[in-house]
Amino acid sequence: EPEVTQTPSHQVTQMGQEVILRCVPISNHLYFYWYRQILGQKVEFLVSFYNNEISEKSEIFDDQFSVERPDGSNFTLKIRSTKLEDSAMYFCASSDGDSHNEQFFGPGTRLTVL
Amino acid sequence: QQQVKQSPQSLIVQKGGISIINCAYENTAFDYFPWYQQFPGKGPALLIAIRPDVSEKKEGRFTISFNKSAKQFSLHIMDSQPGDSATYFCAADLFSGGYNKLIFGAGTRLAVHP
Numbered sequence: 001e002p003e004v005t006q007t008p009s010h011q012v013t014q015m016g017q018e019v020i021l022r023c024v025p026i027s028n029h030l031y032f033y034w035y036r037q038i039l040g041q042k043v044e045f046l047v048s049f050y051n052n053e054i055s056e057k058s059e060i061f062d063d064q065f066s067v068e069r070p071d072g073s074n075f076t077l078k079i080r081s082t083k084l085e086d087s088a089m090y091f092c093a094s095s096d097g098d099s100h101n102e103q104f105f106g107p108g109t110r111l112t113v114l
Numbered sequence: 115q116q117q118v119k120q121s122p123q124s125l126i127v128q129k130g131g132i133s134i135i136n137c138a139y140e141n142t143a144f145d146y147f148p149w150y151q152q153f154p155g156k157g158p159a160l161l162i163a164i165r166p167d168v169s170e171k172k173e174g175r176f177t178i179s180f181n182k183s184a185k186q187f188s189l190h191i192m193d194s195q196p197g198d199s200a201t202y203f204c205a206a207d208l209f210s211g212g213y214n215k216l217i218f219g220a221g222t223r224l225a226v227h228p
Contacts, residue, residue, distance in 0.1 A: 004157075031214075043150075043158060043203060043218040056215060091157050095214060102148075103214060105157035 002026045004106035006092050012112045013082055021077045021109045023092030032075045033093040033103060034067065036060065043091065049075065050097070082113045116141055118206050120219025127226050133191040135222045137204035140185065146207035146214070149178065149189050152221075153200050161202070162189070194226045 005024045013019050025032050034046040048055040049067050057065075066078045075094075079086055089110050093103040119138045127133045137147075146165055150158035164171045164178040164187065171178045177190040191198055204219040 033216075035216075042220045043216075045215055045217065048215060093157075102160050102163075103216060105150075105159065107155070107157050 002104075004092055004094055004104050006090075006106040006109050008109060009107065010110045010112070012114065015084055015113055016081050019079050019082055019111065021079075021090050021092075021111070023075045023077070023094075023106055024073050025075055025092065025094030026096075026104055027073070028096060029094035029104075030097040031055075031095045032067075032069070033095075034077045035091045035093060035105075037089040037091065037108075039088070046077075046090075079111075082111075084113050087111055087113045116208075116217055118204060118217050118219040120204050120222060122222060123220065124223045125225070127191075127194045127224065129194065129196060129226055129228050131194050131226075133189075133194045133198070133224055133226070135189045135202055135204070135224075136186065137188065137219050138184075138186045139206050141206070141208070142185070143208060144206035144217070145209055147178070147180065147187050148205050148207065148216070149176075150203045150205060150218075151200050152203065158203060191224075194224075196226045196228050199224055199226050 007022045032049040035043050037043045047057040047061045064080045068076050089108045091108045092106040095103045148163035149161045151161045152158045162173050162176045175192045180187045201221045201223050203221045205216045208215045
């Protein structure tokens with residue numbers, strides 16, 4: 001069964017450093033998403049991406065964040081200068097774009113900012 | 115107005131009992147209501163979903179009841195099993211221009227005791 005994969009599973013970084021979280025969406029999917037879940041809290045929408053551009057972003061997704069699809073398979077989330085409050089679980093999701101088709105979530109990357 | 119309110123925060127049920135989790139929303143533009151199940155260390159996985167033109171949907175032991183006028187929906191897990199112990203998130207889907215933006219509730223941690 002196809003699945004969304006994410007690397008690394010855990011990333012530890014120093015405050016102020018740049019991190020890149022990687023995702024490989026399901027191959028025939030067209031819409032890509034990033035969500036964030038701070039420990040013990042709800043899952044929050046960050047950004048959606050389609051046709052090589054951002055479709056929508058939340059207020060969390062400020063200028064420190066960027067997304068990219070550098071090739072035909074990877075989808076990345078970059079945090080330019082990490083803050084302590086960026087520590088969270090980051091989930092990538094993808095969907096094939098039909099109305100209300102299921103978003104498939106990856107296993108997540110746990111980001112710890114020290 | 116984009117919030118989805120979920121209760122209870124945690125729930126303990128005996129094996130074989132019925133688990134009930136409730137959600138409420140304000141934005142009438144929401145048009146798809148999925149429930150996600152999340153096990154520790156894993157990403158959310160779609161459990162069951164309903165559209166607002168239907169009042170109930172059943173899949174196996176899982177049933178969604180939907181009350182459009184009250185803007186409320188609930189998940190019922192019949193014959194709850196220890197393997198159902200997980201965190202459950204309701205969500206509301208805002209379908210906009212080809213992509214979905216999931217708004218999650220705060221989550222309910224379910225523990226089913228043998």
